[in-house]
Amino acid sequence: MVAIERDVAIVGAGPAGLTAAAYLAARGLRVIVVDEYYRAGGRLLGQRYENPKKPPPHRLWNGEQIACDLEARARRAGAEFIVGTSVWDVAPHWHLALSGGTCDTLTARALLIATGCAERAVPIPGWTLPGVMSIGAAQTFTNLHGIRPGARVLVAGIDVLALSVAREMAQAGVDVVGMALPPPSPPAGATALPAEVIGGLASAADLAPSLALRLSARLFGGRLRHVGAVLGSLDVLRVWGIPLHLGKAVMRIEGRDQVESVVLASIGPHGKFGREEAPVPVDAVCISGGLYPLIELVGLAGCPLVEIADLGGRVPLHAPDMRTPVAGLFVAGNVVGVEGATVAMAQGVVAGASIASYLGVGGTRTAAELASAQAQVARARAEAPLTFFPHSAQGRARLAQRWAEEVQRRAAGTTRVTAPTHAVSGERSMP
Amino acid sequence: VSDSGQDVIVCRCEEVTLAQVLAAVGDGATGVAGVKKRVRVCMGPCQGRVCQPIVQRIVAAELSEWADDIALTVPRSPARPILLGTL
Numbered sequence: 482m483v484a485i486e487r488d489v490a491i492v493g494a495g496p497a498g499l500t501a502a503a504y505l506a507a508r509g510l511r512v513i514v515v516d517e518y519y520r521a522g523g524r525l526l527g528q529r530y531e532n533p534k535k536p537p538p539h540r541l542w543n544g545e546q547i548a549c550d551l552e553a554r555a556r557r558a559g560a561e562f563i564v565g566t567s568v569w570d571v572a573p574h575w576h577l578a579l580s581g582g583t584c585d586t587l588t589a590r591a592l593l594i595a596t597g598c599a600e601r602a603v604p605i606p607g608w609t610l611p612g613v614m615s616i617g618a619a620q621t622f623t624n625l626h627g628i629r630p631g632a633r634v635l636v637a638g639i640d641v642l643a644l645s646v647a648r649e650m651a652q653a654g655v656d657v658v659g660m661a662l663p664p665p666s667p668p669a670g671a672t673a674l675p676a677e678v679i680g681g682l683a684s685a686a687d688l689a690p691s692l693a694l695r696l697s698a699r700l701f702g703g704r705l706r707h708v709g710a711v712l713g714s715l716d717v718l719r720v721w722g723i724p725l726h727l728g729k730a731v732m733r734i735e736g737r738d739q740v741e742s743v744v745l746a747s748i749g750p751h752g753k754f755g756r757e758e759a760p761v762p763v764d765a766v767c768i769s770g771g772l773y774p775l776i777e778l779v780g781l782a783g784c785p786l787v788e789i790a791d792l793g794g795r796v797p798l799h800a801p802d803m804r805t806p807v808a809g810l811f812v813a814g815n816v817v818g819v820e821g822a823t824v825a826m827a828q829g830v831v832a833g834a835s836i837a838s839y840l841g842v843g844g845t846r847t848a849a850e851l852a853s854a855q856a857q858v859a860r861a862r863a864e865a866p867l868t869f870f871p872h873s874a875q876g877r878a879r880l881a882q883r884w885a886e887e888v889q890r891r892a893a894g895t896t897r898v899t900a901p902t903h904a905v906s907g908e909r910s911m912p
Numbered sequence: 913v914s915d916s917g918q919d920v921i922v923c924r925c926e927e928v929t930l931a932q933v934l935a936a937v938g939d940g941a942t943g944v945a946g947v948k949k950r951v952r953v954c955m956g957p958c959q960g961r962v963c964q965p966i967v968q969r970i971v972a973a974e975l976s977e978w979a980d981d982i983a984l985t986v987p988r989s990p991a992r993p994i995l996l997g998t999l
Contacts, residue, residue, distance in 0.1 A: 517992070569990040569998075580994035602962045604930070606920045666917065667973030668966040773965055780987030788980040794965065795984060 483584045487511040487561075489836055490577055490589035492568050492778060495523020496822040497814025497829035498595035499551035504833030506558035508842050513587065514555070515563045515579065522548030523597055524815075525822055527620040530645050532866040544822065545625060551826075563587075571782045574809055591809045591836045594779050595829065598793060598815040601770035603663045603672065605637060607734030608768065616769035620646045629655050631765025635743050636660040637731040638769030639678050641867045646767070648721045658763055659724040661731050661745055663770065665754070672770055675727050675748065681871065732757055734766050772819045772869060779816060783807050787883055791876030792818035793869070800884050802851060803832040804839075806891070811836055818876065819869045823861040830854040922970070923963035925956020933967055937974045943983035944968055954985055957993045 489505050491498045494516035506512045514521065528544025556562070566582030575592040579585055600615045607613070612631060614622075616638065619630040623646070633656045636647050643660060651657045662678060663669040671677040718725045726745065733744040742762050747755030773794035776786055784805045785798040797812045799805045805812055813832035814825035834851035837843045843850070870876065918931040928951050936950040944960075944967050947953050953967050954960030960967075964984060972979040 567992040567994065569992045569994050578989075578998075580990075580992070580998040585998070599961055601965050604920050604922055604966060606917055609921050609924055664917070667969045668922070670969055670979070775961075777959075777987040777991040781989060781991060788984075790980050 482586070484586040484588065485513070485584055486588040487513045488589060488840060489513070489591045489593065490515065490575060490587050491593045491595060492516075492577070493523060493595035493597055493814065493816075494518075494521035494552070494562060494564070495595060495597050495814055496525050496548075496551070496825040497597075497832070498523070498593065499548070499555055500826045500829030501593055501595065501813060501833040501836070502560040502829075503551065503555040503558050504830050505836060506555060506560040508837050510837070510840065510842060512555075512560040513563060513589070514560060515566055515568055515577070515587065517565070517567045517581070519565045521552040521562055521564060524617070525551075527617070527624045528822065529624045529649060530866075534864065534866055547822075568778060571778050573783065573807075575782075591811065591839055592782065593811045593813060593832050593836060594782065594797075594816060595812070595814040595825075595832075596775040596778055596816050597825075598772040598774050598819050601773055603638065603669050603768050603770035604666075605663055605731055605734055605766075605768065607736070607740075608766075610734055610736050610740050611738070612736070612740030612764055613734060613766045613768065616643050616646050616767045619650060619765075619767040623650050623653050623655070627653075629653060630767060631740075631763065632656060633658055633763045634765045634767060635731065635761065635763045636767045636769065637663050637743075638672055638767075638771075639725060639727065640672065640681055640769055640771065641869065642772075643767070643769035644682075644720065645867075646769075647723050650767075651721060651723055657723045658761060659726050661726040661729045662748065663768070664730045664732050664746075665748060669770070673730060673748075679727060729758075730754075731766070735760060740764055740766055772815070774816045774819065776816060779805075779810075779812060782810050784810055784812070785887075787880060789818075789876045789879055791870050791872040792880070796880065798880070798883055798887060801831075801855060801881070802835045803828060804835055806887055809839065811839075818873060818880075820862070820873065821865045821867065821869075823865065824858060827854060827858040827861045831858060922966055923951075923953040923956065925958050925962070926952040928953050928963070930970065933970050934974060937971055941971065942975060944971065945983065945985050947971065948985060959991070959993075960985060 488510040489512045491514045494514045502512050502514050525544035525548040531540045567580050568577050570578035575589045577587040600617050622628040622630050639660050647657050663673045665673040729745045730748045732746045735742045742760035746757045776795050779797040784807050786795045788795050799812050803811050803813050811832045813828040831854040838847045920930050922930050932951045936947040941947045953963050968982045969979050972982045
């Protein structure tokens with residue numbers, strides 16, 4: 482039984498966890514970061530793209546390099562890392578149960594949960610065949626490990642992340658035969674509706690060099706009655722040489738022991754099926770269904786959860802300074818809503834300053850640093866090359882309102898937060 | 913959803929099909945927890961990381977409600993798969 486004790490425990494060594502660790506260690510606090518992967522960096526590790534909003538010398542976003550730099554900065558400041566280790570339970574003030582590494586328990590005065598997000602799966606008939614993977618897995622294979630996900634790949638799901646990864650695969654020599662929508666079904670939701678998908682692509686218009694896409698996204702996004710008329714012409718649209726089938730869905734993935742082909746069918750703007758086409762031979766399929774925050778540990782720590790679709794799903798109730806209603810528990814990064822890495826990095830500093838203040842370190846300087854870090858979050862949002870959820874600002878406003886209500890309730894002394902308040906199970910007509 | 917698509921796997925860990933999830937809703941489940949107790953979705957190694965968001969949307973569609981009005985399961989320990997030696 483190996484037990485260790487520090488001032489601050491951080492779960493998740495992604496962009497938020499790393500900047501928080503560097504900030505806190507630099508202020509003399511004993512900080513330890515735990516991550517499940519074999520190395521620090523989180524989703525930064527697979528990111529590699531160009532941001533045309535930046536001047537040429539700063540255009541390339543090399544996530545792996547940024548992750549290495551952030552980790553080195555945190556280590557120089559004195560932060561320690563435990564990698565290849567899962568946190569599987571959290572008890573208040575604060576005891577973490579670990580598995581997979583050499584350490585079993587971790588005790589800390591403050592806890593930052595920066596667990597990021599996970600991918601939403603979309604079940605398509607045949608999706609359990611070897612050769613089918615999530616778009617995030619394809620990104621990691623291609624950009625981090627230098628392994629092609631397949632020789633001929635079809636991408637199911639058309640969104641900003643899928644577009645970016647499809648281009649990266651093509652640049653790595655993969656024959657990306659095309660991108661099409663998932664079949665219309667409840668789990669696919671809006672990701673299968675051409676009208677919604679075209680609207681969502683508007684946020685990627687700055688990234689896409691294709692004028693046609695830019696025009697279609699800007700002109701037709703959200704204006705449903707026009708979509709049907711342009712769908713036929715959009716169906717032959719190519720972006721970076723990759724055919725974008727905005728009017729077709731992947732009905733089935735076929736193969737005996739592994740992926741051999743996909744069957745596409747045309748669909749109308751609101752999800753009505755057309756005729757199936759002849760199978761297209763492929764050896765891999767990447768499914769992209771969007772991202773959602775990973776809140777298991779926040780829930781176990783007793784933080785109330787609020788379901789806000791515009792932020793990606795259930796998120797922890799928290800203040801603008803990344804405090805939660807639970808004393809000593811802080812959150813940062815995509816666990817509070819799916820956004821880009823630069824926003825997460827800024828949020829990590831905000832959480833760091835809040836934790837320093839909570840632990841009584843830094844005095845008045847901490848307050849100034851907190852304010853400037855919050856301003857940096859707003860700047861990072863404004864400069865982000867793409868948006869995952871087009872209405873995230875409204876989502877954050879709803880969450881801020883919930884926080885204000887929470888503060889009011891607590892001032893009135895009517896409630897004390899101890900555990901999540903979700904109903905365990907709704908059942909119809911219980912006798 | 914077409915009838916032919918009902919044998920698609922929804923929960924990979926426990927190999928639960930769409931038809932089984934729909935049957936659970938027909939049997940009275942109104943949230944993910946109700947489906948979980950009936951057909952074991954969310955009970956495998958991934959503890960619902962893959963299937964829970966899918967099941968939420970299926971239940972919502974069956975009951976004609978918004979997905980965010982369908983209750984998800986309460987997070988429980990162990991949050992991640994752990995080694996036998998840890999127990």
